[in-house]
Amino acid sequence: QPLLHIQDLSVSVEGAPIVQGLSVEIHGGEVHAVMGPNGTGKSTFAQALMGHPRYEVTGGTARLDGKDLLAMRVDERARAGLFLAMQYPAEIPGVSNANFLRLAVNARRGEGNALPVLQFHRQLTAKMKELGIEPSFAERCLNEGFSGGEKKRNEILQMAMLKPRLAILDEIDSGLDIDALKVVAQAVNSMRNPEMGVVIITHYQRLLNYIEPDRVHVLLDGRIVRSGGKELAIQLEERGYDWIRDEVESLE
Numbered sequence: 445q446p447l448l449h450i451q452d453l454s455v456s457v458e459g460a461p462i463v464q465g466l467s468v469e470i471h472g473g474e475v476h477a478v479m480g481p482n483g484t485g486k487s488t489f490a491q492a493l494m495g496h497p498r499y500e501v502t503g504g505t506a507r508l509d510g511k512d513l514l515a516m517r518v519d520e521r522a523r524a525g526l527f528l529a530m531q532y533p534a535e536i537p538g539v540s541n542a543n544f545l546r547l548a549v550n551a552r553r554g555e556g557n558a559l560p561v562l563q564f565h566r567q568l569t570a571k572m573k574e575l576g577i578e579p580s581f582a583e584r585c586l587n588e589g590f591s592g593g594e595k596k597r598n599e600i601l602q603m604a605m606l607k608p609r610l611a612i613l614d615e616i617d618s619g620l621d622i623d624a625l626k627v628v629a630q631a632v633n634s635m636r637n638p639e640m641g642v643v644i645i646t647h648y649q650r651l652l653n654y655i656e657p658d659r660v661h662v663l664l665d666g667r668i669v670r671s672g673g674k675e676l677a678i679q680l681e682e683r684g685y686d687w688i689r690d691e692v693e694s695l696e
C-alpha cells in the first residue's frame with residue numbers, strides 16, 4: 445500500500461478550479477519532486493492536502509497510510525504524520541520557537557505520550573546545531589523577524605523534530621543561498637528513511653542536485669502532464685517549461 449495515494453484530486457480557490465484531476469502514489473522512502481511554473485497550483489495542492497479552509501476539494505481522494513485524509517481535521521492530519529513546510533511561513537508573536545515546537549511534537553505523539561521536557565530540549569539543541577541554527581533561536585518568537593533563509597531552516601527544524609510520515613516542502617529553496625541550500629539538503633537527506641515520504645515542490649532544478657528525487661512530476665495548469673526520473677528535472681532546467689506546454693497542447 446502506498447504511503448500517500450492521491451486519485452483524481454481537484455481543488456478550487458474562491459470558486460476557480462486550480463488543481464484538476466491530480467493523481468500520484470508515493471511509497472515509503474521515496475522523494476518526489478513536483479515542478480512547474482508559477483501559478484500552476486503547486487501550493488494549492490499542498491494546502492489542500494493539509495486542509496487549509498480556503499482550498500476547497502471538489503473531487504477525488506487522498507489517503508495517507510490508507511486513511512482518508514480529506515475526512516480529517518487539520519490537527520488530525522498533522523497527527524497522522526502529514527507535514528507541510530510552507531512557502532511563506534507564518535509569524536506567531538508571543539510564542540517562542542521552542543514552545544511552539546514542543547506543543548507540535550507532543551500533539552503529534554498523542555495524549556499520554558509527551559516527550560519529557562529535558563529530552564525535548566536535548567533533541568532540539570542537537571537538531572539546531574546540525575542545521576546551523578543559532579541557539580538563541582529557540583527562545584525567539586516563531587518566525588518573528590526571521591530572515592527568509594532563517595524561516596526556511598526553521599521549517600526544516602520543525603520537520604526534523606516532528607518526524608513526519610509525509611513531508612511536503614513547498615519552495616524550501618526559494619531565498620536560500622547555496623550554502624543554506626546545502627545545509628537544508630543535507631538535513632533532508634539525513635532524514636530520508638523507508639518510513640517517510642517527501643514531496644519537494646520547486647520551480648528550479650537546483651535543489652534536486654543535492655536531494656536526489658526518485659520521481660519528478662511536472663504540474664501545468666493543475667495537472668501532472670509528465671512524470672519521470674531525475675533526468676526530467678535536468679531537462680526542465682535546460683529547456684524551461686514551454687516545450688512541455690507545446691507538447692501537451694499538440695496532443696490535445
Ligand code: ADP
Pocket residue numbers: 457458462480481482483484485486487488489498
Ligand atoms: P504555485 O504554487 O504553483 O505558484 P498556487 O497554487 O500558489 O501556484 O496558485 C495557483 C493559482 O491559484 C493562481 O492563479 C493563484 O492566483 C490562485 N490562488 C492560490 N491561492 C490563492 C488564494 N489564497 N487566494 C486566491 N487565489 C489563489
Ligand code: MG
Pocket residue numbers: 482483487
Ligand atoms: Mg508560486
Ligand code: MG
Pocket residue numbers: 486487488531614615
Ligand atoms: Mg507556490
